[in-house]
Amino acid sequence: MNPIERRKSSVEKPSYEKLLEAAKNEKWEFVDANLSEQMADAHLQEAIVGVQVESNDNLQDFDSTVIFVSNAPLDSEDEKSLEAFIEDEDEYRIARYRVAMGLYKRGNRTEGVIRAVEEAVDDPDVGELARKLLA
Numbered sequence: 001m002n003p004i005e006r007r008k009s010s011v012e013k014p015s016y017e018k019l020l021e022a023a024k025n026e027k028w029e030f031v032d033a034n035l036s037e038q039m040a041d042a043h044l045q046e047a048i049v050g051v052q053v054e055s056n057d058n059l060q061d062f063d064s065t066v067i068f069v070s071n072a073p074l075d076s077e078d079e080k081s082l083e084a085f086i087e088d089e090d091e092y093r094i095a096r097y098r099v100a101m102g103l104y105k106r107g108n109r110t111e112g113v114i115r116a117v118e119e120a121v122d123d124p125d126v127g128e129l130a131r132k133l134l135a
Helices: 001-011 016-024 028-034 037-042 044-052 055-067 076-088 092-105 113-122 127-134
Strands: none
Touching: 016 028, 016 055, 016 092, 028 055, 028 127, 037 044, 037 055, 044 055, 044 076, 055 092, 076 092, 076 113, 092 113, 113 127
């Protein structure tokens, strides 16, 4: 590999803080392209708290995306609090759907999770993800 190729391949991914800032500004393509499973795993606990306390829809959406992208296991307390979150119809729908899909892909098949993932199928923003998950 020549020095130019090496330099291109070693370009660092944006930081978590950079992705958070991009989410605030609705730069979702940038977030989706740069949020890795490893980064999501590293910030899972922060996202679990954030999605439940954040009032800004974009930040709540970002936290729910982190939960969905991560494959790290959840402890029962976190799982129960996220189940309660998706049951709250006043919460931002996209965040509820992404959290439900994150629980579903981890094997959670409670009634509330299944109902939220099934609702997500018809959503213009996350419907494709939900359909793939249920396939």
